[in-house]
Amino acid sequence: MNQKIKAALVGFAFCGATSLATAQRDYQSYDQLTARLQKLSSKYSKLSTLTTVGKTATGKEIWLLTLGRDNAVNKPAIVIAAGVEGTQLATTELAVQMAEQMLQAAVLQDSVRELLQSKTFYIFPNLMPDASEQYHEKLRWERSANAQPIDDDRDGRMFEDPFEDLNKDGLITMMRVKNPTGLYRPAKEDPRIMVKADVSKGEKGEYLLYTEGIDNDRDGKWNEDPEGGVVFNRNFTFDYPYFQEGAGEHPISERETKAFADFMYDARNVYAVFVLGPANTLSQPLAYDKGKASKRIINGLLEKDAAVNDQISKLYNNTTQLKNAPKAAPSSGDVLQWAYFHYGRFSYSTPGWWTPKVSAPKDTVNGKAAVAPSEHEDVNFIRWAEANEVVGAFVDWKRFKHPDFPDQEVEIGGFAPYVRQTPPVRLLAPVAQKHFEFFSAYAKWMPSLQIVNITSEKVAGGLTRITADVLNQGSLPTHSEIGDKSRWVQKVKVTLKLENDQKLVSGNKIQLSNALGAGEKFQVTWLVNGKGYVTVEASSPTAGSQSKGVNLR
Amino acid sequence: MKKRFFPVALVASLLAFCGVQTSRAQTPEQVFRAAGTPHNPKVSVSWNRYYDYAGITQICQQLAKAHPDLVKLETIGDSYEGRRLWVLTVSDFKTGDPLRKPAMYIDGNIHSNEIQGAEFALYTVWYLAENFQDNRFIKELLQQKTFYIIPTINPDARDNFMHKPNNAHSPRSGMMPLDDDGDGLVDEDQPDDLNKDGHITFMRRKSPNGRYILDPQNPLRLIPAKPDQPGTYELLGYEGLDNDGDGKVNEDPIGYYDPNRDWGWNWQPDYIQRGAFKYPFSLPENRAVKDFVLRHPNIAGAQSYHNNGGMILRGPGAEEDQNTYNRDDNQVYDLLGKYAEQVIPGYTYMVVYRDLYSAFGGELDWFHGARGIFTFTNELMSPYLQFDRKTASGQEREAEQYDFNKMLLFNDAFVEWEPFDHPTYGMVEIGGFKKNYPRAHPGFLLEEDAHRNMAFTVYQTYQLPQLEIREVQTRKLSNGLTEVTATIANNRIIPTHSSQDLKYKIERPDYVSLKDQSIVAGLVMENADLNLGKEQKQNPSRLEIPNIPGMGYVKVRWIVLANKPDLTIEVDSRKGGVVTQKF
Numbered sequence A: 001m002n003q004k005i006k007a008a009l010v011g012f013a014f015c016g017a018t019s020l021a022t023a024q025r026d027y028q029s030y031d032q033l034t035a036r037l038q039k040l041s042s043k044y045s046k047l048s049t050l051t052t053v054g055k056t057a058t059g060k061e062i063w064l065l066t067l068g069r070d071n072a073v074n075k076p077a078i079v080i081a082a083g084v085e086g087t088q089l090a091t092t093e094l095a096v097q098m099a100e101q102m103l104q105a106a107v108l109q110d111s112v113r114e115l116l117q118s119k120t121f122y123i124f125p126n127l128m129p130d131a132s133e134q135y136h137e138k139l140r141w142e143r144s145a146n147a148q149p150i151d152d153d154r155d156g157r158m159f160e161d162p163f164e165d166l167n168k169d170g171l172i173t174m175m176r177v178k179n180p181t182g183l184y185r186p187a188k189e190d191p192r193i194m195v196k197a198d199v200s201k202g203e204k205g206e207y208l209l210y211t212e213g214i215d216n217d218r219d220g221k222w223n224e225d226p227e228g229g230v231v232f233n234r235n236f237t238f239d240y241p242y243f244q245e246g247a248g249e250h251p252i253s254e255r256e257t258k259a260f261a262d263f264m265y266d267a268r269n270v271y272a273v274f275v276l277g278p279a280n281t282l283s284q285p286l287a288y289d290k291g292k293a294s295k296r297i298i299n300g301l302l303e304k305d306a307a308v309n310d311q312i313s314k315l316y317n318n319t320t321q322l323k324n325a326p327k328a329a330p331s332s333g334d335v336l337q338w339a340y341f342h343y344g345r346f347s348y349s350t351p352g353w354w355t356p357k358v359s360a361p362k363d364t365v366n367g368k369a370a371v372a373p374s375e376h377e378d379v380n381f382i383r384w385a386e387a388n389e390v391v392g393a394f395v396d397w398k399r400f401k402h403p404d405f406p407d408q409e410v411e412i413g414g415f416a417p418y419v420r421q422t423p424p425v426r427l428l429a430p431v432a433q434k435h436f437e438f439f440s441a442y443a444k445w446m447p448s449l450q451i452v453n454i455t456s457e458k459v460a461g462g463l464t465r466i467t468a469d470v471l472n473q474g475s476l477p478t479h480s481e482i483g484d485k486s487r488w489v490q491k492v493k494v495t496l497k498l499e500n501d502q503k504l505v506s507g508n509k510i511q512l513s514n515a516l517g518a519g520e521k522f523q524v525t526w527l528v529n530g531k532g533y534v535t536v537e538a539s540s541p542t543a544g545s546q547s548k549g550v551n552l553r
Numbered sequence B: 001m002k003k004r005f006f007p008v009a010l011v012a013s014l015l016a017f018c019g020v021q022t023s024r025a026q027t028p029e030q031v032f033r034a035a036g037t038p039h040n041p042k043v044s045v046s047w048n049r050y051y052d053y054a055g056i057t058q059i060c061q062q063l064a065k066a067h068p069d070l071v072k073l074e075t076i077g078d079s080y081e082g083r084r085l086w087v088l089t090v091s092d093f094k095t096g097d098p099l100r101k102p103a104m105y106i107d108g109n110i111h112s113n114e115i116q117g118a119e120f121a122l123y124t125v126w127y128l129a130e131n132f133q134d135n136r137f138i139k140e141l142l143q144q145k146t147f148y149i150i151p152t153i154n155p156d157a158r159d160n161f162m163h164k165p166n167n168a169h170s171p172r173s174g175m176m177p178l179d180d181d182g183d184g185l186v187d188e189d190q191p192d193d194l195n196k197d198g199h200i201t202f203m204r205r206k207s208p209n210g211r212y213i214l215d216p217q218n219p220l221r222l223i224p225a226k227p228d229q230p231g232t233y234e235l236l237g238y239e240g241l242d243n244d245g246d247g248k249v250n251e252d253p254i255g256y257y258d259p260n261r262d263w264g265w266n267w268q269p270d271y272i273q274r275g276a277f278k279y280p281f282s283l284p285e286n287r288a289v290k291d292f293v294l295r296h297p298n299i300a301g302a303q304s305y306h307n308n309g310g311m312i313l314r315g316p317g318a319e320e321d322q323n324t325y326n327r328d329d330n331q332v333y334d335l336l337g338k339y340a341e342q343v344i345p346g347y348t349y350m351v352v353y354r355d356l357y358s359a360f361g362g363e364l365d366w367f368h369g370a371r372g373i374f375t376f377t378n379e380l381m382s383p384y385l386q387f388d389r390k391t392a393s394g395q396e397r398e399a400e401q402y403d404f405n406k407m408l409l410f411n412d413a414f415v416e417w418e419p420f421d422h423p424t425y426g427m428v429e430i431g432g433f434k435k436n437y438p439r440a441h442p443g444f445l446l447e448e449d450a451h452r453n454m455a456f457t458v459y460q461t462y463q464l465p466q467l468e469i470r471e472v473q474t475r476k477l478s479n480g481l482t483e484v485t486a487t488i489a490n491n492r493i494i495p496t497h498s499s500q501d502l503k504y505k506i507e508r509p510d511y512v513s514l515k516d517q518s519i520v521a522g523l524v525m526e527n528a529d530l531n532l533g534k535e536q537k538q539n540p541s542r543l544e545i546p547n548i549p550g551m552g553y554v555k556v557r558w559i560v561l562a563n564k565p566d567l568t569i570e571v572d573s574r575k576g577g578v579v580t581q582k583f
Helices: A003-013 A020-025 A030-043 A089-108 A110-118 A129-136 A255-266 A303-320 A335-342 A377-387 A425-445 B002-014 B053-066 B116-131 B136-144 B155-163 B284-295 B319-324 B327-343 B352-356 B363-371 B394-407 B443-462 B499-504
Strands: A048-055 A061-067 A077-082 A120-124 A174-178 A184-186 A194-196 A207-211 A270-276 A346-350 A394-400 A410-415 A449-459 A463-472 A492-497 A503-506 A510-513 A521-529 A533-540 A544-551 B071-078 B084-090 B103-108 B146-150 B202-206 B212-215 B218-224 B233-238 B299-307 B311-314 B348-351 B374-380 B414-422 B426-433 B467-476 B482-490 B510-514 B519-527 B532-535 B542-545 B553-560 B568-573 B577-582
Touching: A030 A048, A030 A061, A030 A089, A030 A129, A048 A255, A061 A089, A061 A255, A077 A089, A077 A425, A089 A110, A089 A120, A089 A129, A089 A270, A089 A425, A110 A425, A184 A207, A194 A377, A255 A335, A270 A335, A303 A346, A303 A425, A335 A346, A377 A410, A449 A533, A449 A544, A463 A492, A463 A533, A492 A521, A510 A521, B053 B071, B053 B084, B053 B116, B053 B155, B071 B284, B084 B116, B084 B284, B103 B116, B103 B443, B116 B136, B116 B146, B116 B299, B116 B374, B116 B443, B136 B443, B146 B284, B202 B414, B212 B233, B218 B394, B218 B414, B284 B363, B299 B363, B299 B443, B311 B327, B311 B352, B311 B363, B319 B352, B319 B363, B327 B348, B327 B374, B327 B443, B327 B499, B348 B352, B363 B374, B363 B499, B374 B443, B467 B568, B467 B577, B482 B510, B510 B553, B519 B542, B542 B553
Parallel strands: A077 A120, A077 A270, A270 A346, B103 B146, B103 B299, B299 B374, B311 B348
Antiparallel strands: A048 A061, A061 A120, A174 A207, A174 A410, A184 A194, A394 A410, A449 A463, A463 A521, A492 A510, A492 A533, A503 A521, A533 A544, B071 B084, B084 B146, B202 B233, B202 B426, B212 B218, B311 B374, B414 B426, B467 B482, B482 B553, B510 B542, B510 B568, B519 B532, B519 B553, B568 B577
16 A cells, blocks of 8 residues: 555545644643533433532642432442653543434433432543643643652752753754763664664663753752652552652642542542553453452552452453553542542553554564564554654754763753554544543443342231341442442431331341442341331442332331 | 730630630739649630531631741641631641741541541640740740641531541541442442430340340440340440441441541552452542642741540551661650650550551651651550550450540530330440540540550650751861861751651751852761862752761861861751851
8 A cells, every 4th residue: 555545544544633744742731621621511401510620830720520310419430540651642532432423322322321420430531631731832841740849859940951942943852972981772673753762682782871951060960950749640548659759748738639539539430440540450350369359558459349340350451452552550649549549449540642652563564574563662552653644743863062972972852742652532532432432331330239038017906027138239349349448438228217116126227238249138126116108228329229118007 | 814814805806606705704914824824825625525627617717817927827728528628737837938947747536536636636636835035945846946837637527526426436437428238339328317316326225135234334325245145235336227228237327437547658449458448548638738838948847637545656567668767867766755755644555567567558658658757646545544544455445445435524525325116126225435535535534644644645746856956077188278077966866867768868968068169169068087089070068967866076178278268067957947157
């Protein structure tokens, strides 16, 4: 296939996409995203609401888009949290596209309308707008921290060693310095890509590698204290990385993290949290580790919750058919682990998009043979980027006379900032669609409390014995096993409601049950004195509620 | 004449009630000074009783008004129910910015039932201010150091403790309503003051099924029946009803969360550390204190008063945190702790996780772990203060309380048993110790113990870094260069950076600057005699010193292109203060 036809086909398939020349800036700024969310929520005003949970240091709103018909706070909810890492702009785009698809579908399809009637989706499209905005600034560098000033290297000087755009291309890329003490060498498959030299295999380092800039404070480190900030995904309480860069002074120290956590603790109805972020626990589930799960400070999934992670991972892989996901473990202070270990909810994470495997070209007209994937992720990425005509992904290395290295050969170049996490937006629609399908399937599996086998039987002396089974008809537990330990997760609650002249003789008015697994039941029984009608209500903020009445005998 | 009466008139104009007296039975001329006590204070406070939030506020305001050059009153934020949290800055304001002097932080009453910390803290302010003129030691201390004192960091529940029915242990929490029993309802089954006496005491019932009998020595007291002896009473717990009809009595009281499990060091959630709230500093009072501490990097020592048991506690709070307290820091703690044992008889210097219990997210852990501040918690009111006996078993201790109540308080601390017709239990008796005993000091012990504990905090403050430019030497080199070597000493036992601070670079380095304009090079010396040093290439006129150790020194050296360099030297340390001297 020649290039022209290929380009035409791409253009045809994604006719809505902007021209390729501007594709590299096609992610939305805070203002654009705000306008898009406002438009969306007013267009679907009966199905969605746009609110804010707080403001950032620069006064940007932390938007929350709620999907669901009426009374959203009283329905079991799924949280989708995106933009937790600042550089992952694609997660924000995915979250919003998914919301758009869901709302569109709700107008057309009964099943989706029903879904939004029984469940609530809390979507946080961008939890760190101050960080992601750097993508749109005049000088583009990969900023993962918010705009709360912090002394990254804790030396008493703030922002004393920022980046400098030495080659004046508006991008902060890398500098490589030819030096025999360097740890890096050009990759064999592509000499533009710098990889670590493996000394144990007899390889020799040839280059020192730094980010682009000057050592302003002459401490032998380049750009170690730029502007910023605390990273949302490093500021949570579980395994908090004290004194590490981007962690902040203490857990939940930031406007963004505090606003998010405060909302979450108030939202008793949150059943599960899905983070669109760096870790991936959906393509491959976290394994159960008895040692970790039974420590005083529990740091592994409890057994039943690990089984559910397994179940959800299968669902994810089956519905999305997304393959070749790189392994990405949870990290210290992240929101994913907080949501499970400290917030007590089921919690999962996926980057949503990752570099697809470059498939070998089917035609070998130009004499090209199939290329085996490289062991170096960056090599695979640039192959993919070039095959998909990602414009401006790489800045070719160019010589630069660097004042910090007067007699050495310095070149500036490398990947453009953000490029590895911002695929052309045109590629995201199908990914969003697959995740929408996954969430629809997931929501159908969610727990559902039913009262069954309710009976009233006459006992001597004007007493009636009432018995009922409270059954979880869903395919997932009513809440997590760890939730049973947490005061922030409401247990399944069964209440007997009596009239004034009725009297409870035996059994507690309110009965609580730990998590009910799929198909599990909880039997309740009371002895009541009196006449008339009584009501039994089973309820859980995460599994819904049902009431049934019965006559006293 | 006029001068003397002015402060009295001023005080009078402020007064509405409480222990600050408007009129005096004695004139200063009639008073003979008892050693160590201000005999003619501008603000008169009775230190044998307790003050509620309004009372504390008034004393704070009066102290600030009466001593404008020594005491400043500010607010650090609001409590959950909207009360101002007061901080008093105590220092000689005429001898420099309090923020640039090494500082001691003191608070009290984080647990709302542990009330006397507030009075102890206030006593400290009062004592320092009222003694400033007459006592050279205090005068010098306030010239060199600063105190930041927050009498109560839990004012909401302090007032609840005092004005609503409670027992000696309730509330320990703050006033935020929470669901404790998981039924979705908040604070729906609190204790009930059935006999309307303002105290939550105990319920007991005469019953052949009970395993208790009356103590023949003291009929107010129940003791367990011997294994082979029939009982006559059963204990039914604290005064209360099953308000929500769930078959449990008093199971969802005020709170419950523990403000001292809410701090941002090794914080753990409620299922691991009971009492933890949502996340570190999720309580507004603690968040305000945390912000205050971050805004005052000169704080180098701290004390957080609790009760009870007569302990001088240091961290770590949890066994998992042992490595946070290393040898160098522990040496400082040990020196201070031993001093405290001497000035407060009956108190024991202890480590929380090892000698008391294991707790995550405590205030002292955050102060030390996250801020590198040498911090103690004194558990006020020692059993030793009751009778002069140090070694009593738990059983004896309990009996001792009844004896003490009878012999020294003439039964004032006890609600005598009275019958009550209880809707669930039938005829019961209600009685027991009042909420002001035995955790809170009886009045006559309050001032003494406040003084002793204050003396310890004063000593800790005295031992905060005291920097001195001890010596400056010059030596001519060739080519018109001069070598300047300065010795900077710390004359106290607390270093400018604890080793926890050094390890994680919590506070910036100390700066030592030479004001001469022609500095060619600057070095921080490892050994000045052997000429071993490390050159600081960037900005050599202001050398950065990681730490000036306790009772130690550092040497710095400059090479200057001048025959007669300007030998003005400035030492600027966040926790060690600022010293400037021209040689």
